[in-house]
Amino acid sequence: MECAKCNIKMELRKTTFRYLGHEMTHPILRCPVCGQAFIPEELANGKILSVEKVLEDK
Ligand SMILES: [Zn+2]
Incomplete structure (x- = not known):
């Protein structure tokens, strides 16, 4: 990526x-030069919503 x-390679x-x-803290690919973050779609759409649901259930 x-x-x-x-x-330049993202870190x-x-x-x-x-x-x-x-x-929440999550390892995310970021550009060390301009700081642009790459957020995977699964994280943006699915996983965070799942976490949100888990939190709501408790
Ligand atoms: Zn950059």
Whole structure:
């Protein structure tokens, strides 16, 4: 996976982000030059929603 802007290899970095009021840390590919993050579709669409559901069930 390369950054489209910089043509440089993206690095896997632990990134903390918020989703619907929850903070979660997940390794995400980011460009070390411009900081552009690549968020896999499965993470953007599915997994986070599953986590959200689990939290709601408790
Ligand atoms: Zn870049």
